[in-house]
Amino acid sequence: MMALRSMTGFGRSEQTLSDIRISVELKSVNSRFLDLNLRMPKKFNALEGRIRKRVKDYLSRGKLDLYLMYEDFSVERGKLCLNLSLAREYYAALSQIAEALSIRNEPQASRIAEFPDVLLLTEEEGDREKLWARLNPCLTEALESFLENREAEGINLGEDLLAKLREMEEIVQKIEKRSPEIVRLHERHLREKLSELLSDTEIDEGRLMQEMVLYTDKLCTDEELVRLHSHIDNMRRKLTEGGTVGRELDFLAQEMNREANTILSKANDMLVSEDAIHLKTLIEKIREQVQNLE
Numbered sequence: 001m002m003a004l005r006s007m008t009g010f011g012r013s014e015q016t017l018s019d020i021r022i023s024v025e026l027k028s029v030n031s032r033f034l035d036l037n038l039r040m041p042k043k044f045n046a047l048e049g050r051i052r053k054r055v056k057d058y059l060s061r062g063k064l065d066l067y068l069m070y071e072d073f074s075v076e077r078g079k080l081c082l083n084l085s086l087a088r089e090y091y092a093a094l095s096q097i098a099e100a101l102s103i104r105n106e107p108q109a110s111r112i113a114e115f116p117d118v119l120l121l122t123e124e125e126g127d128r129e130k131l132w133a134r135l136n137p138c139l140t141e142a143l144e145s146f147l148e149n150r151e152a153e154g155i156n157l158g159e160d161l162l163a164k165l166r167e168m169e170e171i172v173q174k175i176e177k178r179s180p181e182i183v184r185l186h187e188r189h190l191r192e193k194l195s196e197l198l199s200d201t202e203i204d205e206g207r208l209m210q211e212m213v214l215y216t217d218k219l220c221t222d223e224e225l226v227r228l229h230s231h232i233d234n235m236r237r238k239l240t241e242g243g244t245v246g247r248e249l250d251f252l253a254q255e256m257n258r259e260a261n262t263i264l265s266k267a268n269d270m271l272v273s274e275d276a277i278h279l280k281t282l283i284e285k286i287r288e289q290v291q292n293l294e
Contacts, residue, residue, distance in 0.1 A: 002243035004154035005294040007031065007062035011146025015138045021071040022135060024142035028150075030292055031063035040068035047132055051139065058143045060244050061294045068135075081120045090115050150294070157289055158239050161249075165232050165239075168256075168282050171275050172228050175263065179221065182269045221266050224259040228279075231256045235286075246293035253287040 007030045014023035036052055044051070055064065090112050098105045113119055235252045238245045260283055264276035 002241070003151045004158045004239065004242045004245070005147075005150045006153035006157055006292050007150070007246070007294050008153060008292060009062075009146050009150035011142045011144070011149055013138045013142035013145060015134075015141075017134065019073045020134060021069075021073075022138045023069045024135075024139050025067040025069075026064060026142055026146045027067075028059070028062040028064040028146075031061060034059060034061055035063040037063070037065045038068070039066065041070050043131070044068060044070070044135070046128055047135065050132060051135075054136070054139055055143065058147050059294070061246065083118055083120060086115075087112050087118050090118065154242075154293065157292060158242075161239055161286060161289055162236065164282050164286055165236050168228070168279060169232055171279050171282075172225055172232070175221065175272055175275050176225055178269065178272055178275075182272065221263045221272075224262050224266075228256060228259045231259070244294050246290055249290035249293060250287065253283055253290055256283045257287070 007028060009026070009028045011026040012024065014021070034056070036055055038048060038051060040048075040051075051066070051068075055066065094105075094112070097103070231252050235249055235256075238248060238252075257280065260276055260279040264273060264280065267273040267276055
C-alpha cells in the first residue's frame with residue numbers, strides 16, 4: 001500500500017566536501033501536471049536532463065522549484081577561455097563612447113576582461129561525470145526529505161478527508177430515513193386537500209394511489225443516494241490504498257456534487273434541503289483538498 005502524497009512540499013540538502021559545497025532546495029505547490037523550474041549555475045546545464053529525470057522518480061504532479069547552489073574551493077577549476085570577438089566588440093563600443101563624448105580614454109585590457117563572458121571558465125569534458133557524481137547524492141537526499149514532507153502532509157489530508165466522508169455518510173443516512181416520512185406527509189396532505197375539494201364525495205383510492213406514485217417518483221432520491229454511497233466507499237478505498245490518486249478523487253468529488261445537486265432540486269422538504277446543502281458544502285471542501293493530492 002502506497003502513502004498519499006500532498007503536492008505541497010519542501011526538501012533541502014547541503015553537502016560540503018574538501019573542495020566544493022553543494023546545496024539543493026525543493027519547493028512545490030499544486031498543479032494539474034508536472035511543471036519543473038530549475039534554477040542553477042550554468043556549469044550544471046549539461047546535467048539538466050539527468051536532474052529532471054531524477055526528480056520525475058519522486059514526483060508525477062505539481063509545480064516544483066529546484067534551487068541549486070554551488071561553491072568551488074579548488075585551485076584547478078577547469079580551462080580558462082577567451083572570447084576574443086566579444087572583447088573586440090566591447091573595445092569598439094568603449095572607443096565609440098569615448099569619441100562621441102570627447103573623452104581621452106583608451107580602454108584597458110584589464111577593464112575589458114571584466115565584462116561578462118569575455119573570460120569564461122569551462123569544465124573539461126571529463127569533469128561532467130565527476131560533477132554528477134558529486135551532485136547526485138545531495139539531490140537524492142533533498143528529494144528523500146521532500147518526499148517525507150509530502151507524505152506527512154498527505155497523511156494529514158487523508159485523515160481529514162476520511163472524517164469528511166464519515167460526516168457525508170451520516171447525512172446520506174439521515175436523508176434515507178427521512179424519505180418514507182416525506183411520502184407519508186405528502187399523502188396525508190393530498191388526502192386533506194382532496195377532502196376539502198370533494199366535500200362529502202368518497203375519494204377514489206385507485207386514482208389517489210396513481211397520483212401518489214407519480215408524485216413519489218418526482219420526489220424519490222433512492223438512485224442518487226445509492227450512487228452517493230458508492231462514491232463515498234470508492235473514495236474511502238482509494239484514500240486507504242494511497243498512491244497517485246488525486247485526479248481520480250477529483251472526478252469522484254465532481255460526481256458526488258452532481259448527486260447532491262439532484263437531491264437538492266428534488267427536495268420538497270426543509271430538512272432534506274438543509275441536509276443536501278450541508279452535503280454540497282462538505283463536497284466542495286473535499287474537492288479543494290483532493291486538488292492538493294498528487
